[in-house]
Each structure stands twice: as C-alpha cells, then as structure tokens.
Amino acid sequence: MDKELKTTNNPQIHPFSNLHLLPEQSAPVIEKGKGVYLIDTSGTKYLDAMSSLWCATLGYSQHRLVAAAKKQLDKLPYTHSFRGRRTPPVNELAEKLIDISPNQFTNVFFASSGSEANESAIKIAWSFHKANTEKARRKILSHEKSYHGSAIFSALLSGSAPMHEHQNLRLADIIFTATPDFYHQGFSTETEDDFSDRLVSHLENRILREKPETIAAFIAEPVMGVGGVIIPPKNYFKKVQKVLKRYGILFIADEVICGFGRTGNLFGSQTFDLTPDIMTVAKGLSSAYFPISAVLTTKQINDGLETLSKKTGLFSHGFTYSGHPVGAAVAMETIRIIEQDRIIDHVRDISKVFKIKLMELSETKAALNTRSVGLMGAFDLAIPNKSYPKEFVNGEFGNKLVGLAQKHCLFIRAVGDTVVLAPPLIISKGEINILFERLTNAIGQWQKHFRFRF
Ligand SMILES: Cc1ncc(COP(=O)(O)O)c(C=O)c1O
Structure with missing residues (x-):
C-alpha cells in the first residue's frame, strides 16, 4: 500500500455539485501524475480508476x-x-x-x-x-x-x-x-x-x-x-x-x-x-x-x-x-x-481482464449488475434491505465507498449508489489487479461500516 492518506488544510473552493464533497475527509491536493497514478502534495499515490473525468485516456506521462x-x-x-x-x-x-x-x-x-x-x-x-x-x-x-x-x-x-x-x-x-x-x-x-x-x-x-x-x-x-x-x-x-x-x-x-x-x-x-x-x-x-x-x-x-x-x-x-x-x-x-501504440488493440485485450475482475466483485455480495464495455464499467451497490435512517439520502452509500476507496489510494466515482469505473486506456494487467484489490478492500470496509450503523 502506498503512503497513508494525510488530510490537508485545503482552502475552501466552491464545491460545485458534480464534485461531491466527500464526507469525513477533505479532498487531496493533486500535484503530479505518473502513468495511471495521481500523486498528492503529501506524496500519496492514487490509482486513478476514472481517468480523472473519463478523459485522461492516455494517462499522465505522455x-x-x-x-x-x-x-x-x-x-x-x-x-x-x-x-x-x-x-x-x-x-x-x-x-x-x-x-x-x-x-x-x-x-x-x-x-x-x-x-x-x-x-x-x-x-x-x-x-x-x-x-x-x-x-x-x-x-x-x-x-x-x-x-x-x-x-x-x-x-x-x-x-x-x-x-x-x-x-x-x-x-x-x-x-x-x-x-x-x-x-x-x-x-x-x-x-x-x-x-x-x-x-x-x-x-x-x-x-x-x-x-x-x-x-x-x-x-x-x-x-x-x-x-x-x-x-x-x-x-x-x-x-x-x-x-x-x-x-x-x-x-x-x-x-x-x-x-x-x-x-x-x-x-x-x-x-x-x-x-x-x-x-x-x-x-x-x-x-x-x-x-x-x-x-x-x-x-x-x-x-x-x-x-x-x-x-x-x-x-x-x-x-x-x-x-x-x-x-x-x-x-x-x-x-x-x-x-x-495500438491502443485500441490493447483496450480490446485488457478489457477482458477488466470484465472478469468486475464480475468477481459480485462475490463480495455488495456489487450487483456488474457491467462493462471496453474500459468503462459499473456496478450497483447492494444496499441492505432495511429502512434507512433519514440522513441516508440517495447517494450516501456510494459517497461512502468513494471516500473509503480514497483511503485505499484509489479514485473511483459514484453516481447515486452506482459505482462507475473508467481507468486510463493504457492500464496494464498488473494495475487492473491493484485496482480491484483496493476496491475489494474498500468494499469490505464499506460493508462493515453499514452493518455497524444499521
Ligand atoms: C457524454 C457527455 N457529454 C458532454 C459532456 C460535457 O463535457 P464538458 O464537461 O467538457 O463540457 C460530458 C462530460 O462528462 C459527457 O459525459
């Protein structure tokens, strides 16, 4: 695991809606990029499973x-x-x-x-x-x-x-x-x-x-x-x-x-x-x-x-x-x-591994409807079938997982309670393994957290 996440005293920048403010932690200040990783001012290295906003398709070192x-x-x-x-x-x-x-x-x-x-x-x-x-x-x-x-x-x-x-x-x-x-x-x-x-x-x-x-x-x-x-x-x-x-x-x-x-x-x-x-x-x-x-x-x-x-x-x-x-x-x-660099061939090839890893998330019982095409994929979070406390408005479960993933040095995105992934197209097989290992760990913590809360 890369260096522990350190929270920084960020100056307040207006939180426009698409950038959900993560509960319980402040957003890191990103200073550098390398391959599929983003690195913050404290040296923490995050695997960016969203190509920032679906866009840094060739990663950060071109x-x-x-x-x-x-x-x-x-x-x-x-x-x-x-x-x-x-x-x-x-x-x-x-x-x-x-x-x-x-x-x-x-x-x-x-x-x-x-x-x-x-x-x-x-x-x-x-x-x-x-x-x-x-x-x-x-x-x-x-x-x-x-x-x-x-x-x-x-x-x-x-x-x-x-x-x-x-x-x-x-x-x-x-x-x-x-x-x-x-x-x-x-x-x-x-x-x-x-x-x-x-x-x-x-x-x-x-x-x-x-x-x-x-x-x-x-x-x-x-x-x-x-x-x-x-x-x-x-x-x-x-x-x-x-x-x-x-x-x-x-x-x-x-x-x-x-x-x-x-x-x-x-x-x-x-x-x-x-x-x-x-x-x-x-x-x-x-x-x-x-x-x-x-x-x-x-x-x-x-x-x-x-x-x-x-x-x-x-x-x-x-x-x-x-x-x-x-x-x-x-x-x-x-x-x-x-x-x-035959990027399209690479995507066709690596997306098979991406699909399998995504499907394997179902084994955690937290991921439903896993789906992907090429290097874009998603799954729905399986929310415990209980009546939620009032504060659990739609999106709270997804946001929590985004925050926990960040603690595991992984950037993902949630759309409501659906988690979306779109890593840089240059991602290697080894990096896909790291991505899903971190995600599985974050999901484990997410499950523990909500069992405790309900
Ligand atoms: C399908 C689609 N169209 C348009 C846009 C808007 O692009 P921009 O943010 O560059 O204006 C986005 C942004 O995510 C998008 O996903």
Missing part, C-alpha cells in the same frame, strides 16, 4: 503530448479561426478526424468542451432544418438520465435529474425518452430485443404525439456514462435510427466519453452501429492534455448550412478558442499515439 504542445506554443501559440482563418495543425486535425471517423463526415467545427460541442450541434441542426424551410423543427429528443454538459442548454438537454434541480431548469422543447437500461428496466419475460422494441415503439408514439414536423434532432450517448454506464441493448440504436429516418429527425451522437477508444473501438458509434448525422467529441480527443472538442457533420448538413448562409448571411457562431492551434497539435499527437 511526454509526446507535452512536446507537441511546447513545439506549437513556440511556433504559434494562438490565432482565431473565424472567417475561414486556418492554421496547419487545425487543417491537419480536421482532415484526420474526417479520415478516421465512422460516418461520411465532411466538415469539422472546433470548440473547447463537450458542452460547447453539443450546443453547437443543436444550433447546426436547427439551421439545417431552417435551410430546408422546416423551421418549425425545434424540439430535441434526449434520454432520461443522459448527460450532455453543464452550460445552460447542454444541462437542459441532460436527462440527469440533478442537472435541473438547483435552477429548476426545464424547457418544453426538450422531450425525454426512456433510458435504454435493460438491467434495471427490462421485464423478466423480455429479451434485449423485446425491450428495444418496447422502447422504440414508445419513442415512435411520442414522436407522433409531439408532431414529427416539430422535432429537429435526437441526441444520445452510445453508452450513457454519467447515467451509470448504461449499455444499450442489442439492436436498440438500429431500431431508433430507422424511426428517426422515417420522420426526418437528425441523429446526434454525443461521443464525448465514448470517443477515442473507451468502448474498444475508436468510436462508440462503431461498437453500437450508429450512423449519426452529427457527432460530437471531446475529452479523449486530446487525452485531456488540452481542452478541445469538435463537431463533425455530413455533407448533407453542410450543404444546408451553406444554402442558408447564402440566403441570410454567415452562420454566426464560434468561440474565441475554437480551433486553438495548440489544442489541435496536442489532439493530433494523441491520435498518432493511439494509432502507433
């Missing part, structure tokens, strides 16, 4: 990414990308993204975060419909429990309830459809295919009730990460896409988490047979070494935007840091590493 950033900073640290201005790294990255992406994309728009990319995708969808004289198409379909970002509109798109609670965010134009969660919502008599049929038939009825000519797009994550690693059932997206096509509704794939290897293919769209009209990527695009995101669109979408621009003037949209040359250089180098 010197090539640092060198790519430095080289670009020396040459040209920044210029904007408005009115067609280009830089070599942005040109190169755009071409590469089009080349490696699964669909027939022809155009790329750059931004800095997943939220910006998703909001841009919605604006693009609205403009496309306007170009086709279908400007009544404003509504957006999204999954319950989905997560698409924290800016106001991307939070509105998110079906995850906590995203709405503080500010009472709601918009009639966003229609939530059932989560494709076979584990929790499938009937015992149903196959995955039956479940998909039931959901898709609900979806179609809802589209008809809302009037198809008022619906612009459906935004969906190939695997819902923040919702608790919800892996879509067999053929679900194939059936969804058929319905969307029937009613002229665009399909936006939010690949912010799934993109760049997480599911065992370069994109989640390849793992789950998605052919989106628009695709958003971020996080793993630069392995989080630089904040950069992108929106990829098809020729059909782009032709629509061009037609509209000719009629009504330029599509007025863009951010100061859209197409940042340093971000583009880092992203390009990230993709080179993924290709040259």
